[in-house]
Amino acid sequence: MKSTKFSPMTQEQIDKKWWEIGNYFRRNSLWMLMYCTGCCAIELPPAMTSAYDMERLGMGPMATPRQADVLLVTGYLSLKTLRRLIYTYEQMSEPKYVVGFGSCTINGGIYHDSHAVINKLDQYIPVDVYVAGCMPNTEAVMNGFTDLMGMIKNKTARGWLDYKERNDWYKKNQLDSLGEVLVHDEFHE
Amino acid sequence: MVVNILVGLGVALFGFVLQTAMGGINRKIVARVQKRIGPKWYQEFIDIFKLFSKRSVSHGWIFDFGVIMALGGIIATAMFMPVTANIIAFEGYDNFFIFVYLLAVGMLGMAMSASGSGNPLASIGVMRALTTMLAYEVPFMIVVMTIIKLTGGTSSVSEIAAFQQIAGNNWFIIALPLGGIVAIISLMGMLGKKPFETYIAPAEIASGPMVEYGGKQLGMLFVMHEITVFIEVSLFIHLFLGGAATLGVYLLKYFLVYTALNLISSVYARFKIDQVVVFFYKWPLFMAVTQAIIAIYLGWVI
Amino acid sequence: MMNSMNNVEFLNELVNSKFNVVKTEIINAEQMSFIVDSRDVHTLLTLLKTSGWKQLSYLSAIDWIKEDEFELVYIVFNWDRPVHIQVRTRIKRDRENASFETIIPIYPGAKYYEREVHEFFGIKFPGNPDFHKQLILENWDDMPPLLKDFDPRAYSDSHFEKRDYPEKHINLNNQESKQEKRQKRNLKSLLLRNGGKK
Numbered sequence: 001m002k003s004t005k006f007s008p009m010t011q012e013q014i015d016k017k018w019w020e021i022g023n024y025f026r027r028n029s030l031w032m033l034m035y036c037t038g039c040c041a042i043e044l045p046p047a048m049t050s051a052y053d054m055e056r057l058g059m060g061p062m063a064t065p066r067q068a069d070v071l072l073v074t075g076y077l078s079l080k081t082l083r084r085l086i087y088t089y090e091q092m093s094e095p096k097y098v099v100g101f102g103s104c105t106i107n108g109g110i111y112h113d114s115h116a117v118i119n120k121l122d123q124y125i126p127v128d129v130y131v132a133g134c135m136p137n138t139e140a141v142m143n144g145f146t147d148l149m150g151m152i153k154n155k156t157a158r159g160w161l162d163y164k165e166r167n168d169w170y171k172k173n174q175l176d177s178l179g180e181v182l183v184h185d186e187f188h189e
Numbered sequence: 190m191v192v193n194i195l196v197g198l199g200v201a202l203f204g205f206v207l208q209t210a211m212g213g214i215n216r217k218i219v220a221r222v223q224k225r226i227g228p229k230w231y232q233e234f235i236d237i238f239k240l241f242s243k244r245s246v247s248h249g250w251i252f253d254f255g256v257i258m259a260l261g262g263i264i265a266t267a268m269f270m271p272v273t274a275n276i277i278a279f280e281g282y283d284n285f286f287i288f289v290y291l292l293a294v295g296m297l298g299m300a301m302s303a304s305g306s307g308n309p310l311a312s313i314g315v316m317r318a319l320t321t322m323l324a325y326e327v328p329f330m331i332v333v334m335t336i337i338k339l340t341g342g343t344s345s346v347s348e349i350a351a352f353q354q355i356a357g358n359n360w361f362i363i364a365l366p367l368g369g370i371v372a373i374i375s376l377m378g379m380l381g382k383k384p385f386e387t388y389i390a391p392a393e394i395a396s397g398p399m400v401e402y403g404g405k406q407l408g409m410l411f412v413m414h415e416i417t418v419f420i421e422v423s424l425f426i427h428l429f430l431g432g433a434a435t436l437g438v439y440l441l442k443y444f445l446v447y448t449a450l451n452l453i454s455s456v457y458a459r460f461k462i463d464q465v466v467v468f469f470y471k472w473p474l475f476m477a478v479t480q481a482i483i484a485i486y487l488g489w490v491i
Numbered sequence: 492m493m494n495s496m497n498n499v500e501f502l503n504e505l506v507n508s509k510f511n512v513v514k515t516e517i518i519n520a521e522q523m524s525f526i527v528d529s530r531d532v533h534t535l536l537t538l539l540k541t542s543g544w545k546q547l548s549y550l551s552a553i554d555w556i557k558e559d560e561f562e563l564v565y566i567v568f569n570w571d572r573p574v575h576i577q578v579r580t581r582i583k584r585d586r587e588n589a590s591f592e593t594i595i596p597i598y599p600g601a602k603y604y605e606r607e608v609h610e611f612f613g614i615k616f617p618g619n620p621d622f623h624k625q626l627i628l629e630n631w632d633d634m635p636p637l638l639k640d641f642d643p644r645a646y647s648d649s650h651f652e653k654r655d656y657p658e659k660h661i662n663l664n665n666q667e668s669k670q671e672k673r674q675k676r677n678l679k680s681l682l683l684r685n686g687g688k689k
């Protein structure tokens with residue numbers, strides 16, 4: 001006979017349950033911060049408006065990094081924008097996710113030999129989902145978002161934890177390419 | 190006394206649930222206007238609970254305390270709100286001026302906290318919010334004063350509602366047509382709907398006072414905002430639409446008012462802040478004064 | 492149309508009567524270019540500014556590496572007579588101390604353009620108090636990047652990590668690629684359609 005006695009859960013199990021409940025809310029309400037660095041950003045208006053309507057998935061644009069959950073990096077990043085991207089990423093409140101758009105963020109795309117454009121985004125900040133293409137179809141973009149939701153459900157969207165665990169590695173890469181993340185000149189106090 | 194407080198908290202909770210659900214339904218309706226499918230009707234609940242499940246940073250104790258003060262002030266205001274003729278927590282205390290003053294506590298809390306964040310855009314947003322408040326309050330107050338004069342000097346919200354019901358459902362929005370228009374415009378200003386959305390302005394000042402909030406603080410501000418909308422729409426229903434005898438009538442009126450405002454706002458673009466002030470001090474003020482003269486000195490009430 | 496042609500003629504006369512212009516080029520009714528000696532640039536720009544070309548639209552440079560010269564291009568614009576004028580001049584290409592007198596006294600807005608040119612070509616502008624400060628490239632640590640003898644690929648290779656792809660993504664076991672298969676199929680159908688002839 002099975003015991004009907006109530007067996008109390010350990011603290012870990014309780015935390016896990018809460019985290020799963022939180023995951024349900026997080027994946028159904030992804031607020032995005034669009035960092036429109038390159039031409040891939042032109043795929044976002046059709047994804048947001050009546051053609052593909054991402055609001056039905058609970059996604060919506062947000063104005064500031066503090067309020068947002070997903071950072072969309074749409075296209076090539078020059079050294080100057082990469083610095084701003086790193087500040088922005090570090091300002092977002094956890095849990096946070098990153099989606100990289102286009103071949104430029106994957107391997108440099110058509111700017112692979114430029115002196116000003118980085119080649120591999122995941123050297124500098126953790127990327128959860130890449131959407132390939134130059135530029136990606138809007139279907140591919142929507143597919144990337146649903147993939148991200150699936151990853152949050154399976155608890156594989158661990159980029160932000162990775163950024164904490166391997167922070168030294170990321171910081172070292174940033175310094176290697178950028179020299180200095182926070183520049184000091186007359187435009188910054 | 191304890192029972193009263195419990196009923197009051199119940200009213201605040203009811204307002205939060207009602208307005209959050211209405212907000213979701215209205216997002217769906219606006220999406221349909223724009224030929225989209227739109228989110229689920231409970232999307233706003235998901236958003237708020239998600240915000241509470243996130244980790245957030247603090248910018249000092251004024252920042253945190255201001256948020257709590259804003260939420261507390263608004264819940265305290267909502268506790269005095271009569272829902273129908275029978276559901277009312279503190280009988281005799283539902284004075285119109287209590288709402289005006291207590292709402293200011295919530296607003297000040299938010300202003301304090303936003304300035305505590307130290308972001309210049311937040312200060313601009315707070316400045317604009319206060320300027321807008323100054324603009325819409327003058328015409329709205331004149332119309333409400335007229336109503337108080339007509340009902341024989343009582344400023345109790347539920348008594349004004351009862352007055353309209355006793356007089357054979359003679360709603361003030363019909364009895365005072367000019368004043369009704371002024372009240373609708375002012376209500377849109379209060380709720381921050383589209384033409385008067387100047388102090389949120391996501392594309393211009395990055396959502397104004399809320400610029401530095403994230404996670405739990407933003408969640409509290411969202412709850413506060415929902416309850417504020419509940420208070421303002423309820424005030425409009427009681428003062429101008431004859432209140433509600435039963436809960437069903439109340440829900441119906443609430444839905445109609447809020448949806449109509451959203452539909453109006455979905456086809457407008459945003460004013461600049463100086464345009465908002467000039468607009469409110471031009472036609473609504475003129476109409477409100479005309480209405481007061483017609484109703485009080487000439488005695489022409491439909 | 493007539494009017495704008497007059498503008499060009501007016502300009503041509505104005506400049507050529509007072510200066511020793513190396514070459515005048517009329518590109519169309521809205522664009523002209525004067526190539527002048529580097530000593531005449533400041534006086535020519537002063538003349539143009541006093542006759543209404545009061546906006547400096549751009550200052551650019553070109554690296555003629557074979558002729559060992561830099562070319563500076565000042566583009567000025569007039570809001571009453573719609574003609575863009577390019578004032579071109581050549582200076583000696585000297586990597587370490589190529590320099591040209593600033594035009595800040597004539598067009599104060601040139602301050603930032605000169606900083607940009609210094610950043611990308613290494614030309615110095617004595618008279619401009621902060622031409623050597625950084626503007627666009629932050630913390631640049633190599634030679635100016637728009638010079639023709641700068642190798643962007645080498646810079647990119649040494650500074651940015653490349654993504655390396657495992658071999659199997661490129662070619663799987665010497666299989667035919669899909670494109671080759673498709674070409675064969677097309678050729679075959681073409682043959683069939685034409686009854687065996689190409």
Ligand code: SF4
Pocket residue numbers: 038039040074075076101102103104105109110133134135136
């Ligand atoms: S991947 Fe292509 S479309 Fe996207 S930013 Fe790069 S070049 Fe532009």
